[in-house]
Amino acid sequence: MKLYGVTGWKNAGKTGLMERLVTEITGRGFSVSTVKHAHHSFxxxxxxxxxxRHRVAGASEVILASRNRVAHMTELRGEDEPKLSDLLPRLAPVDLVLIEGYKRDSHPKVEAFRAVTGNTLIAPGDPTIRAVASDVPLDMDRPVFDLDDTKAIADFILSEVGL
Known part of the structure; x- marks a missing residue:
């Protein structure tokens, strides 16, 4: 499976970009799965x-299944958070896995950036960030896309992964 990430600081537009990319790329006939890192309990x-009730009673794992979806919940109960590399083999094969977050992992990424947040760019110190999707023009040593130009960002990602 091909991997590509969307990273950035809080409120940078990552989730909206992910949503638009999934719609755009699946609309082109590719299968896509996603992995999202959460910094909080959910x-x-x-x-x-x-x-x-099964989980509260102490079950380590619970699978909830219906004709519409399957959810597999694992209670860590104090164990270390699994690494991205441990989670990926759990996915069924698809053309592309889009990863939201996991900014410190080594897969290639696009950084989402909104100037209004006041955060600094991650890209200058991170060679795994191959492009930036921004709401303001930037002068960078890698491609910069308009944050809302989903088609161009999807073209770039698909080209990067060879799809």
Whole structure:
């Protein structure tokens, strides 16, 4: 599977860019899966539901399945957070895996950047960032795209991974 990331600081536009890229790339006939890193606790389950009750009771893993979707939840219970390289083999084969976050991992990435956040660019010190998608013009040593030019960013990513 080919991998490409979208990274950047909080409120830089990563999730919106990911959403648009998935729509654009799947619209071209490619299969896409995503992995998103969260820096906070999250839950896909709801208190009182059977699967939640299983987890609270102590189950290490719970698979919830219906005719519409399957969710596989793993409770870490104090164990280390899994590395991206440990998570990728869990995915079924697809043409492209888009990864949101994981800014310190070594896969190639596009950095999402919004000037209004006041954050500095990550790209100047990170050679894994192959391009920047920005809401302001930037003078850089790598391609800079308009943050909203999803087609051009998708073209760049697909070219980079050979699709």
């Amino acid at each position: 839950d896909v389950d709801h208190p009182g539901k059977d699967s939640h």
